[in-house]
Amino acid sequence: MKKGHILVVDDNKNVLSALKILLQSRFGGVTLLSSPNTLLSTIREKSPDVVLLDMNFSAGINTGNEGLFWLGEIRKYFPDLPVVFITAYGEVDLAVRALKEGAVDFVVKPWDNAKLVATLQSAMELSLSRKEVTRLKEKQQVLTHTVSNTDEFWGRSESIKNLLKIADKVAMTDANVLITGENGTGKEVIARRIHRLSLRASEPMVTVDMGALTGTLFESELFGHIKGAFTDARSDRAGKIEAADKGTLFLDEIGNLDLPLQAKLLTAIQSREVVRVGSNRPVPVDIRLICATNKNLFQAVRDGQFREDLLYRINTIHIEMPALRERREDIPGLALYFLQRFADKYNKQGVRFSEEALVRMQEYNWPGNIRELQHTVEKAVILSESITIGPGDLYLGPGRQEPIPDLGDMTLEDMERVMIENAIKRNNSNMSAVAKELGISRPTLYSKLKKFGL
Numbered sequence: 001m002k003k004g005h006i007l008v009v010d011d012n013k014n015v016l017s018a019l020k021i022l023l024q025s026r027f028g029g030v031t032l033l034s035s036p037n038t039l040l041s042t043i044r045e046k047s048p049d050v051v052l053l054d055m056n057f058s059a060g061i062n063t064g065n066e067g068l069f070w071l072g073e074i075r076k077y078f079p080d081l082p083v084v085f086i087t088a089y090g091e092v093d094l095a096v097r098a099l100k101e102g103a104v105d106f107v108v109k110p111w112d113n114a115k116l117v118a119t120l121q122s123a124m125e126l127s128l129s130r131k132e133v134t135r136l137k138e139k140q141q142v143l144t145h146t147v148s149n150t151d152e153f154w155g156r157s158e159s160i161k162n163l164l165k166i167a168d169k170v171a172m173t174d175a176n177v178l179i180t181g182e183n184g185t186g187k188e189v190i191a192r193r194i195h196r197l198s199l200r201a202s203e204p205m206v207t208v209d210m211g212a213l214t215g216t217l218f219e220s221e222l223f224g225h226i227k228g229a230f231t232d233a234r235s236d237r238a239g240k241i242e243a244a245d246k247g248t249l250f251l252d253e254i255g256n257l258d259l260p261l262q263a264k265l266l267t268a269i270q271s272r273e274v275v276r277v278g279s280n281r282p283v284p285v286d287i288r289l290i291c292a293t294n295k296n297l298f299q300a301v302r303d304g305q306f307r308e309d310l311l312y313r314i315n316t317i318h319i320e321m322p323a324l325r326e327r328r329e330d331i332p333g334l335a336l337y338f339l340q341r342f343a344d345k346y347n348k349q350g351v352r353f354s355e356e357a358l359v360r361m362q363e364y365n366w367p368g369n370i371r372e373l374q375h376t377v378e379k380a381v382i383l384s385e386s387i388t389i390g391p392g393d394l395y396l397g398p399g400r401q402e403p404i405p406d407l408g409d410m411t412l413e414d415m416e417r418v419m420i421e422n423a424i425k426r427n428n429s430n431m432s433a434v435a436k437e438l439g440i441s442r443p444t445l446y447s448k449l450k451k452f453g454l
């Protein structure tokens with residue numbers, strides 16, 4: 001399919017008609033202008049992807065100043081719109097000046113058709129990727145402004161108060177932050193809060209889930225690629241690191257990154273530059289890095305699975321999210337917060353918890369943490385037939401409400417092991433059910449089984 005819209009500005013009628021014939025068979029649309037006087041209003045009206053601009057318009061004057069003037073105007077009002085100059089033979093010095101002032105390329109008259117089309121096509125790809133970045137930034141701004149403080153509820157426990165104090169203080173700096181903690185403890189929520197309170201809040205926070213992609217695709221997702229770098233690379237594309245320029249890059253599940261990519265990421269962080277796949281041209285980037293993981297990266301370093309120098313780079317400030325069972329005093333507040341939210345969403349105003357339901361929630365261990373509490377409350381609001389949600393409406397399952405055993409001298413690891421062993425027994429070794437009950441993914445469960453030799 002033909003795509004892209006080219007605006008051609010040249011005072012020579014013959015040039016215009018020749019270009020029209022050539023370009024309309026290759027691009028989605030062509031607009032011709034014989035004088036630049038209405039250039040800005042035409043751009044506003046037609047939204048072209050590329051402007052092909054002559055350097056001289058007044059008869060007898062060939063200083064190129066007119067072209068440069070109009071280039072300046074376009075850059076002022078439409079900074080993302082690529083401009084390609086068309087110059088007379090012998091004006092190459094002038095064209096070089098135009099490149100310095102922001103034109104993306106130039107072609108010399110009389111032009112070679114194939115070369116001209118190729119030049120416009122790559123300018124158009126540039127235009128599309130600039131538009132994509134702008135779109136992402138705008139979208140992010142909308143998100144940043146619609147997520148207000150009321151979308152967070154933290155609680156009053158000492159551990160949470162201390163954590164928020166550190167997070168809010170570090171937000172204003174550009175320090176890299178590592179957030180660790182079990183699944184569902186709010187690592188992403190705290191990352192968003194740090195971004196929102198930072199000086200970069202009007203720029204995007206770009207999230208990359210390091211567990212979702214592998215190999216070249218992943219590398220290109222992070223670093224971008226140039227056309228032809230691999231089979232599916234049909235055009236130049238900026239990666240997520242470039243898209244986060246001037247904003248925050250949130251790398252979720254950083255513990256899943258393999259060693260070769262850890263080395264590339266480290267180089268990018270140290271040099272503050274990225275090199276797109278297939279290119280050797282570094283592009284400068286200005287990012288604030290926030291990483292999250294549920295893995296113990298210090299252990300991963302000892303096991304040779306994570307680079308120590310990278311860990312040292314990403315954890316200038318380390319925030320450890322407490323598990324919900326370690327701050328039980330916050331459970332009722334969080335439950336009521338979610339109750340209010342879902343009562344509004346499902347139009348069940350007036351719905352409330354019975355005393356027993358609140359006690360049961362406070363005693364329960366919440367292996368899936370806040371995410372599990374949120375789902376439990378949502379399900380209860382949807383399914384409960386009375387205005388009062390009782391313990392039975394929480395569907396926490398009999399196995400999950402066992403009294404907390406006397407922990408004696410047990411370490412955190414011992415407890416984890418016992419929890420896994422009990423869950424395996426309860427679920428007759430059905431590993432999907434075990435993972436679900438514990439609120440962790442199957443790969444996480446298997447790596448824990450391996451670790452404990454179960």
Ligand SMILES: Nc1ncnc2c1ncn2[C@@H]1O[C@H](COP(=O)(O)OP(=O)(O)OP(=O)(O)O)[C@@H](O)[C@H]1O
Pocket residue numbers: 151152153154181182183184185186187188189190252292294370371374
């Ligand atoms: N302080 C909070 N206030 C309100 N909701 C929260 C809070 N913390 C977490 N949540 C909710 O709990 C869910 C899990 O939070 P989040 O995704 O931030 O956890 P996570 O630790 O990043 O999880 P994972 O490790 O599984 O990616 C989300 O739906 C989030 O909205």
